[in-house]
Amino acid sequence: MTLDKSRRGQKLRVLSIPDERMRAQAIRFGITEGEIISCREIVPGGPIIVGKNKQEIAIGRGLARQIRVEPVGLKGMELLRRKGHALS
Secondary structure: OEHHHOOOOOEEEEEEOOOHHHHHHHHHOOOOOOOEEEEEEEOOOOOEEEEEOOEEEEEOHHHHOOOEEEEOHHHHHHHHHHOOOOOO
């Protein structure tokens, strides 16, 4: 799934950022493949607010659609299950 499909409160692992230009932008925010981030807030029609360590980062929807993530831990999986996604 991509970051724009995440739910508030989910812990996520960044799997990949396929687009090279978008990857460079994410790296400037300190978000790289393998990082654990949390979805703190989803602003309607606006950015996704993610937490990494003790900082909050506003990620625009265009970039969020390019960041592939997977839920981490029970809270991440439970929120995904409630959203109706099949878990493998």
